[in-house]
Amino acid sequence: MSGFGDMLKEWRGLRRMSQLDLALSAQVSARHLSFLETGRARASRDMALRLAQELQMPLAARNQLLHAAGFSPAFGGGPLSDADRAPLAQAVDWMLERHAPFPAIAIDHHWVLKAMNPPAAALLASAQLQLGDSLIDAFCTNEALRGALVNLEEVEALTLMRLRSELAHLGKAPVLQQAVQRLQRRVAAHSRPVSEEMPAVIPTHYRFNGLDLKLFSTLTQFTSTGDLAMSELRLEMMFPADSETKQALLALFTPVD
Numbered sequence: 001m002s003g004f005g006d007m008l009k010e011w012r013g014l015r016r017m018s019q020l021d022l023a024l025s026a027q028v029s030a031r032h033l034s035f036l037e038t039g040r041a042r043a044s045r046d047m048a049l050r051l052a053q054e055l056q057m058p059l060a061a062r063n064q065l066l067h068a069a070g071f072s073p074a075f076g077g078g079p080l081s082d083a084d085r086a087p088l089a090q091a092v093d094w095m096l097e098r099h100a101p102f103p104a105i106a107i108d109h110h111w112v113l114k115a116m117n118p119p120a121a122a123l124l125a126s127a128q129l130q131l132g133d134s135l136i137d138a139f140c141t142n143e144a145l146r147g148a149l150v151n152l153e154e155v156e157a158l159t160l161m162r163l164r165s166e167l168a169h170l171g172k173a174p175v176l177q178q179a180v181q182r183l184q185r186r187v188a189a190h191s192r193p194v195s196e197e198m199p200a201v202i203p204t205h206y207r208f209n210g211l212d213l214k215l216f217s218t219l220t221q222f223t224s225t226g227d228l229a230m231s232e233l234r235l236e237m238m239f240p241a242d243s244e245t246k247q248a249l250l251a252l253f254t255p256v257d
Contacts, residue, residue: 003228004048005037006067011055011065014168025054045071058109059231061171075231088222088230095220099237101253103215109136109166109232110175117251121239126208136163136179140186150205153190160187211248214241 019037023030023184029049033127035041036051043051048069063073068229096104103120107113113131116124124130126147129138138145147157160183160210167176208214220235240246 003039003040007068007097008051008238009037009062009085010170011052011057014171015055017055022051022054026050039109043069049074050189057168058170092233092235095235095237101249102240103235103238105223107135107234107236109170109173111179116234119249121252123206123213136175140179140182146207148206148208150207151203153187155185155204156183157182157190213245213248215239215245216241 011020012206017025020030025034028050032041035052036043036047045066048066048071049062052065057065059075066072066074069127078236092106092113092115096106096115100117100119102250103123104117104123105113106118113124115131121130127138127142127148129135129142129145139156146152160180162181163176163179163180163183167173167180170176179230204215204217215238217236217238220237222230222233
């Protein structure tokens, strides 16, 4: 485990903030912040939490920073009771169910499938994907999934950009770091240049079992909860990118009265 000062400096670097930037944002003197990083001063619990907040550290990283400062975790210290977790779980179920007939999934910060609605389950079944599977592993090694992606090279490049962005947010994440390395090798082998800017819409063109679907995704995350597990959960809602895809999904997954 890194020391408090080392962790603080590392996260400040990830956020591209100078000591003065962070000091002004956290309303502390730059001199005191320098002393915290060098170990000449010891952070209080409130100070550690304030600095973590200003650095927009994920909850797990905030716990690590507290531990390095000699304090107990502030987030996810114990399992939530069923009553406390119920509204959060119901919110996830509600959003996934209401998104039908369009696909929607819930994944954790390692891209492991945690939940999905029936349209998503039906589409992913063609690649034999189910709850508990890693979408990163599937995307890199599942030939059924890769073969169904018409614009595979474009999706690989865009996924690499997304993983790099998530890695910058999470800090050290070995699973994502390994995925970035694998995708970097694939993208480097592409014959055409790839833009370094994330487009407004990320299209994914699937073709399998007689279906031709063009989808783009939006992400939702529980950033206002103090529960560690829920804060790492993301909902990926897929939408049709053209009228043909919309009509195909409506025909397949709209219940008949």
